[in-house]
Amino acid sequence: MLKEWVKDDRPSDEELSARLEKARAELMVRQMQVKEKGLPVLVVFDGWGAAGKGSVLGRVIKGLDPRFFKCETLTEPTSDELRRPFLYRYFVRIPKEGKFSFFDGSWMGEVTSQFLHGDISKKQYKEHLTSIKRFERTLNDNGYLVVKFFFHIDEKIQRKRLKELEENKHTKWRVSEKDKWQNKHYDKCLDVYDEYIEATNQFVAPWYFIDSSAKKWSELQVTEILVASIDTALANAESEKKAPLLQNTFPLRETPKLSEISLDKTIEEEEYKKELDVLQKRLGQLHNELYHKKIPVIIAYEGWDAAGKGGNIKRIAGALDPRGYEVHPIASPEPAEKARHYLWRFWNRLPKDGHIAIFDRTWYGRVMVERLEGFCSENDWQRAYNEINEFEKELADWNAVVIKFWVQIDKDTQLARFTDRQNTPEKQWKITDEDWRNREKWDQYEEAIDEMLQKTNTKYAPWYVLESNDKKYARIKALKIVIKAIEKKLAE
Amino acid sequence: MLKEWVKDDRPSDEELSARLEKARAELMVRQMQVKEKGLPVLVVFDGWGAAGKGSVLGRVIKGLDPRFFKCETLTEPTSDELRRPFLYRYFVRIPKEGKFSFFDGSWMGEVTSQFLHGDISKKQYKEHLTSIKRFERTLNDNGYLVVKFFFHIDEKIQRKRLKELEENKHTKWRVSEKDKWQNKHYDKCLDVYDEYIEATNQFVAPWYFIDSSAKKWSELQVTEILVASIDTALANAESEKKAPLLQNTFPLRETPKLSEISLDKTIEEEEYKKELDVLQKRLGQLHNELYHKKIPVIIAYEGWDAAGKGGNIKRIAGALDPRGYEVHPIASPEPAEKARHYLWRFWNRLPKDGHIAIFDRTWYGRVMVERLEGFCSENDWQRAYNEINEFEKELADWNAVVIKFWVQIDKDTQLARFTDRQNTPEKQWKITDEDWRNREKWDQYEEAIDEMLQKTNTKYAPWYVLESNDKKYARIKALKIVIKAIEKKLAE
Numbered sequence: 001m002l003k004e005w006v007k008d009d010r011p012s013d014e015e016l017s018a019r020l021e022k023a024r025a026e027l028m029v030r031q032m033q034v035k036e037k038g039l040p041v042l043v044v045f046d047g048w049g050a051a052g053k054g055s056v057l058g059r060v061i062k063g064l065d066p067r068f069f070k071c072e073t074l075t076e077p078t079s080d081e082l083r084r085p086f087l088y089r090y091f092v093r094i095p096k097e098g099k100f101s102f103f104d105g106s107w108m109g110e111v112t113s114q115f116l117h118g119d120i121s122k123k124q125y126k127e128h129l130t131s132i133k134r135f136e137r138t139l140n141d142n143g144y145l146v147v148k149f150f151f152h153i154d155e156k157i158q159r160k161r162l163k164e165l166e167e168n169k170h171t172k173w174r175v176s177e178k179d180k181w182q183n184k185h186y187d188k189c190l191d192v193y194d195e196y197i198e199a200t201n202q203f204v205a206p207w208y209f210i211d212s213s214a215k216k217w218s219e220l221q222v223t224e225i226l227v228a229s230i231d232t233a234l235a236n237a238e239s240e241k242k243a244p245l246l247q248n249t250f251p252l253r254e255t256p257k258l259s260e261i262s263l264d265k266t267i268e269e270e271e272y273k274k275e276l277d278v279l280q281k282r283l284g285q286l287h288n289e290l291y292h293k294k295i296p297v298i299i300a301y302e303g304w305d306a307a308g309k310g311g312n313i314k315r316i317a318g319a320l321d322p323r324g325y326e327v328h329p330i331a332s333p334e335p336a337e338k339a340r341h342y343l344w345r346f347w348n349r350l351p352k353d354g355h356i357a358i359f360d361r362t363w364y365g366r367v368m369v370e371r372l373e374g375f376c377s378e379n380d381w382q383r384a385y386n387e388i389n390e391f392e393k394e395l396a397d398w399n400a401v402v403i404k405f406w407v408q409i410d411k412d413t414q415l416a417r418f419t420d421r422q423n424t425p426e427k428q429w430k431i432t433d434e435d436w437r438n439r440e441k442w443d444q445y446e447e448a449i450d451e452m453l454q455k456t457n458t459k460y461a462p463w464y465v466l467e468s469n470d471k472k473y474a475r476i477k478a479l480k481i482v483i484k485a486i487e488k489k490l491a492e
Numbered sequence: 493m494l495k496e497w498v499k500d501d502r503p504s505d506e507e508l509s510a511r512l513e514k515a516r517a518e519l520m521v522r523q524m525q526v527k528e529k530g531l532p533v534l535v536v537f538d539g540w541g542a543a544g545k546g547s548v549l550g551r552v553i554k555g556l557d558p559r560f561f562k563c564e565t566l567t568e569p570t571s572d573e574l575r576r577p578f579l580y581r582y583f584v585r586i587p588k589e590g591k592f593s594f595f596d597g598s599w600m601g602e603v604t605s606q607f608l609h610g611d612i613s614k615k616q617y618k619e620h621l622t623s624i625k626r627f628e629r630t631l632n633d634n635g636y637l638v639v640k641f642f643f644h645i646d647e648k649i650q651r652k653r654l655k656e657l658e659e660n661k662h663t664k665w666r667v668s669e670k671d672k673w674q675n676k677h678y679d680k681c682l683d684v685y686d687e688y689i690e691a692t693n694q695f696v697a698p699w700y701f702i703d704s705s706a707k708k709w710s711e712l713q714v715t716e717i718l719v720a721s722i723d724t725a726l727a728n729a730e731s732e733k734k735a736p737l738l739q740n741t742f743p744l745r746e747t748p749k750l751s752e753i754s755l756d757k758t759i760e761e762e763e764y765k766k767e768l769d770v771l772q773k774r775l776g777q778l779h780n781e782l783y784h785k786k787i788p789v790i791i792a793y794e795g796w797d798a799a800g801k802g803g804n805i806k807r808i809a810g811a812l813d814p815r816g817y818e819v820h821p822i823a824s825p826e827p828a829e830k831a832r833h834y835l836w837r838f839w840n841r842l843p844k845d846g847h848i849a850i851f852d853r854t855w856y857g858r859v860m861v862e863r864l865e866g867f868c869s870e871n872d873w874q875r876a877y878n879e880i881n882e883f884e885k886e887l888a889d890w891n892a893v894v895i896k897f898w899v900q901i902d903k904d905t906q907l908a909r910f911t912d913r914q915n916t917p918e919k920q921w922k923i924t925d926e927d928w929r930n931r932e933k934w935d936q937y938e939e940a941i942d943e944m945l946q947k948t949n950t951k952y953a954p955w956y957v958l959e960s961n962d963k964k965y966a967r968i969k970a971l972k973i974v975i976k977a978i979e980k981k982l983a984e
Contacts, residue, residue: 004615008743123496126690137695140736147739198618199691203629206741229739235874242734244632247639247721249698251500382727 001201002152002194007211008221016220023223024063030230031064031100037237038097040144040340041230044106047151049179050161051212056151057104059219060226069100077110083294083352085398086111086128087135091347094139096339107132108148112196113178116189127397129199134390136205141243141383142341145233146205149222150197151212155186242379250389251459257450258465263410266470279479280319286486287320287356294353295489296400299482300362303407304445305435306417308471312407313358315475316482325356330365342366342376342384343391350395362404363388367452372444385455392461401489402461405478406453407468411442493693494644494686499703500713508712515715516555522722523556523592529729530589532636532832533722536598539643541671542653543704548643549596551711552718561592569602575786575844577890578603578620579627583839586631588831599624600640600692604684605670608677619889621691626882628697633735633875634833637725638697641714642689643704647678734871742881743951749942750957755902758962771971772811778978779812779848786845787981788892791974792854795899796937797927798909800963804899805850807967808974817848822857834858834868834876835883845890854896855880859944864936877947884953893981894953895974898945899960903934 011019034041045053061069072093081089087107095101111132115125136146153161162183165171182189201207208225212218267275290297299316301309317327328349337345343363351357366388371381395402409417418439421431438445457463464481468474503511526533537545553561564585573581579599587593603624607617628638645653654675657663674681693699700717704710759767782789791808793801809819820841829837835855843849858880863873887894901909910931913923930937949955956973960966 001618126493133695202694203625203738204736206739208741232737232739236737239734239871241736242731244696244735245724245728246695247698247724249700379731 001198001207002150002209003190005152005209010211010213010217016216020216020220020223023220023227026227027060027223028063030227031068033234034100034230035068035098037234038339039230039233039237040095040097041100041233042095042103042139042144042146043100043226044103044108044146044148045151046106046108046149047210047212048153048158049176049182050158050165051151051153051210052215052218053151054104055215056210056212056218056222057102059215060222061102064100068098069102070095071102071104074103074105074109080352083354084350085394085400087131087394088347088350090135091341091344094144094340094344096336097143098339106148107135108150108196108200112189112192116185116192129196131394131397132200133202134393136200136202138343138387138390139341140204141241141387142380143237143241144341145229147226147229148205148207149210149225150193150207151210151218153212155183157213158183158186240377240379242377243383245379245382246386248386248389248455250393252455253457253459253462255453255457255463256465258408258446258453261408261465261467263408263413263467263469265467265473267473267476269472272472272476275476276315276479279476279483280315282483283316283319283479283486284321286483286490287324289490290356290486291321291324291354293490295486296351296353296395296398297356297482297486298351298395298400298402299356299358300364300402300404301358301360301407302362302364302368302405303466303468304409304414305438306414306421306430307407307409308468308474309360309407311471312405312466312468312475312478313360316478317358319479320356324354325358326351327358327360330359330361342370342380343387346391353398363391364404364452364456368445368448371448372441385452388456389458389461392456392458396460399489401485403482403485404456404461404463405466405481406449406463407466407474409468411439413469414439493690493699494642494701495682497644497701502703502705502709508708512708512712512715515712515719518719519552519715520555522719523560525726526592526722527560527590529726530831531722531725531729532587532589533592533725534587534595534631534636534638535592535718536595536600536638536640537643538598538600538641539702539704540645540650541668541674542650542657543643543645543702544707544710545643546596547707548702548704548710548714549594551707552714553594556592560590561594562587563594563596566595566597566601572844575846576842577886577892579623579886580839580842582627583833583836586636586832586836588828589635590831598640599627600642600688604681604688608681608684621688623886623889624692625694626886628692628694630835630879630882631833632696633879634872635729636833637721639718639721640697640699641702641717642685642699643702643710645704647675649705650675650678732869732871734869735875737871737874738878740878740881740947742885744947745949745951745954747945747949747955748957750900750938750945753900753957753959755900755905755959755961757959757965759965759968761964764964764968767968768807768971771968771975772807774975775808775811775971775978776813778975778982779816781982782848782978783813783816783846785982787978788843788845788887788890789848789974789978790843790887790892790894791848791850792856792894792896793850793852793899794854794856794860794897795958795960796901796906797930798906798913798922799899799901800960800966801852801899803963804897804958804960804967804970805852808970809850811971812848816846817850818843819850819852822851822853834862834872835879838883842887855883856896856944856948860937860940863940864933877944880948881950881953884948884950888952891981893977895977896948896953896955897958897970897973898941898955899958899966901960903931905961906931 045057047053057071061071074089077089090107093101111120111125111128114120139146162175162179166175197207210218210221301313303309313327317325333345346363349357366376366384367381370376392402418431418435421427453463466474466477537549539545549563553563566581569581582599585593603612603617603620606612612620631638654667654671658667689699702710702713793805795801805819809817825837838855841849858868858876859873862868884894910923910927913919945955958966958969
């Protein structure tokens with residue numbers, strides 16, 4: 001695509017100035033509309049070294065109100081970022097509703113550079129391309145505008161510019177070794193960029209090439225495209241957002257319905273104590289091994305109110321080295337969280353490699369409480385099954401162990417526990433009016449949970465039902481599952 | 493993707509039979525739902541020669557009601573099909589609402605084979621990939637379910653099967669030279685298929701790989717995926733369809749508003765006659781050249797009622813050899829047309845190469861009358877600008893000359909012509925109540941037309957405004973534009 005691209009004729013200086021004045025004024029108007037309509041706008045500046053990305057970015061933002069945008073320079077990942085999934089550093093930086101984020105450099109630069117320099121294999125590279133396509137699409141599906149610019153110059157202009165920059169002692173620092181390498185291997189880089197662009201040129205997030213032979217001309221192209229793209233996104237936002245549901249392409253496990261699960265499993269007190277002791281010791285050892293092998297573990301808990309999630313988590317956590325794990329209780333989202341993609345707050349809570357994160361309630365809120373209480377649109381929660389499968393695929397590709405527990409009790413057991421909480425002063429804080437209200441919707445919840453288990457029980461991030469009428473039975477079962485999953489991963 | 497694909501474990505015979513029975517029953521239920529909900533379903537069977545596509549297709553349709561599906565065997569294009577745009581033979585075969593079309597072989601097989609055998613260049617091949625992605629996406633956007641299967645076997649199994657088929661005199665005919673070539677160049681083919689699949693594996697039309705080591709197992713995989721895919725599509729159809737508008741990526745020309753166009757241009761009778769004569773002769777010559785060089789021409793007319801489209805078309809057509817052109821008057825769609833993608837009836841009317849098609853009213857009805865009369869949803873007409881740009885890009889890539897005329901008059905001129913028609917007995921058939929009703933909506937139409945001209949005035953399929961207060965001026969202008977465009981193409 002890039003190779004066959006035919007540049008637009010550069011307009012005369014006079015026409016250029018006139019068009020630029022008009023485009024700048026229009027962008028200022030669009031900025032206010034973006035704010036009013038709550039549109040999040042992510043603009044990516046990528047392209048050749050010395051193509052002028054930075055200085056054009058500087059020109060474009062000049063006319064904008066600094067309260068409404070953020071610029072991020074995304075060159076090499078930090079050592080902390082390298083310990084997270086590849087998309088982490090980008091996902092945590094997505095803009096809020098009504099704001100612009102300008103990325104100087106992006107995932108494109110990162111993966112193409114890693115691939116060109118042999119830091120990642122062809123296979124990893126291709127996996128990243130898939131991840132990138134999912135990332136850009138899910139942003140779009142969730143109401144984001146993503147605009148991607150590639151600043152293009154030919155080998156000769158690049159060589160000339162790099163030479164000029166290097167010869168001037170004030171600009172010498174701007175020329176990196178990678179820039180020089182890029183110029184020396186221009187054709188090889190061009191091949192890789194061309195293929196990358198073709199592979200990631202999605203309808204919902206197309207590439208725009210910027211003829212970067214002159215700054216003012218670059219600025220005009222960028223500004224005009226931004227204005228037109230914002231108009232498209234505003235038109236999309238005007239109608240209720242509704243992205244098509246996708247056909248499932250992830251490998252699913254067979255999943256029974258909750259009503260088919262027998263809850264009469266129990267364990268004797270003595271056996272419980274013995275097993276608990278043995279299993280916790282074993283888990284402690286494994287935690288140590290995980291840490292050394294830098295394998296991350298994510299354990300997600302969902303379940304009925306009073307099903308015994310808290311006690312179950314305690315028995316897992318109790319076996320772990322406190323320096324190596326974190327428990328994340330998930331409540332309703334904060335305003336800053338609500339104003340972004342609903343998975344943003346979970347990306348933000350991902351552990352470093354070698355660490356364990358335990359989520360007490362999770363991203364599955366989208367397809368349970370948010371669905372049933374109308375906190376998101378029908379299209380939002382229907383889309384979420386696939387979005388969640390994609391999210392967990394990122395975790396699995398990052399080599400994480402992903403385990404999801406559904407803690408199951410029957411309706412009578414819940415009533416008994418609620419009543420007990422109500423009648424026991426030191427437990428009263430654990431029971432609220434909301435619990436009783438949720439209980440009234442048991443059947444609706446059960447239907448939603450069945451659908452959730454059915455659609456997200458993937459081979460790489462499986463669901464396990466913990467029969468928790470007998471809480472002790474459930475704890476032992478959880479420990480065994482966690483141990484087995486970690487052992488399996490360590491043996492890979 | 494194909495290369496890294498890990499097959500599912502094949503279930504035991506017992507489990508296979510049980511699952512197959514269940515899946516077949518479910519597909520029968522889905523068939524009725526598809527009919528009731530008016531879902532059009534396009535299922536593509538592609539893959540290796542001797543992978544069993546045909547016989548699995550035979551098994552799958554066995555349980556379906558033959559009134560509700562059609563099978564199409566799409567091997568080599570016919571000589572007539574070769575004279576149309578590449579996608580023509582597929583677009584004209586898309587199913588109606590509520591029906592299935594099963595394609596045994598598809599655009600995948602066609603383009604990969606052409607590419608492998610060197611019949612098309614790398615550049616053409618890549619253009620085709622883009623066309624294919626647009627085609628599959630626009631079907632999805634317009635409510636189609638597209639399911640793509642790739643039947644996979646390894647080189648050894650293929651070799652064994654081909655040998656067995658060849659050794660049996662009843663099946664010998666089923667082994668083609670291309671099959672043998674494919675087996676001999678298995679790895680080379682695999683590379684190309686793998687890349688093709690990766691390039692066309694869109695979220696809205698993903699690929700499914702079928703482990704084709706055994707027929708019953710293949711049938712099970714196909715049936716289960718079909719059922720799940722139909723469920724997704726039915727869920728999408730349940731809510732009002734709303735696909736996101738796309739950012740424009742086509743090169744647009746600057747376009748004035750209708751109100752900025754001065755309509756006082758005229759021509760003297762004598763000059764008109766002289767010019768008409770010269771220009772028509774020239775166009776006649778060019779038509780001959782076009783014919784020999786097999787260049788297709790598409791001329792699209794839109795304009796206000798009584799603007800003089802008919803007379804204008806007559807002057808173009810009058811210059812042409814009647815064996816080499818066709819005029820298509822476009823009225824409201826027939827039921828069979830309404831039940832398909834709205835561009836279907838225009839694909840069906842495309843000329844052969846070397847021929848000229850003149851459309852008296854066009855696909856732009858979508859963004860004018862259908863928009864204003866509510867014959868399609870807001871999302872439908874908003875999406876149409878891009879869909880039309882894509883459609884015309886197919887025409888341009890097929891090397892067609894594409895010219896679009898907007899025949900413009902002012903409101904007073906229309907009134908005078910309407911009144912004249914009303915008062916002249918032999919012209920009364922030309923004026924209807926609808927014309928008067930449309931006239932009342934002049935301002936709404938003007939707004940829609942301005943938006944249409946703005947968004948679809950591409951460099952490869954430009955709009956020309958014909959100032960037709962003086963019809964003769966407009967005719968001469970039209971002839972000149974057509975001549976110039978054809979001369980330019982012939983000189984390429």
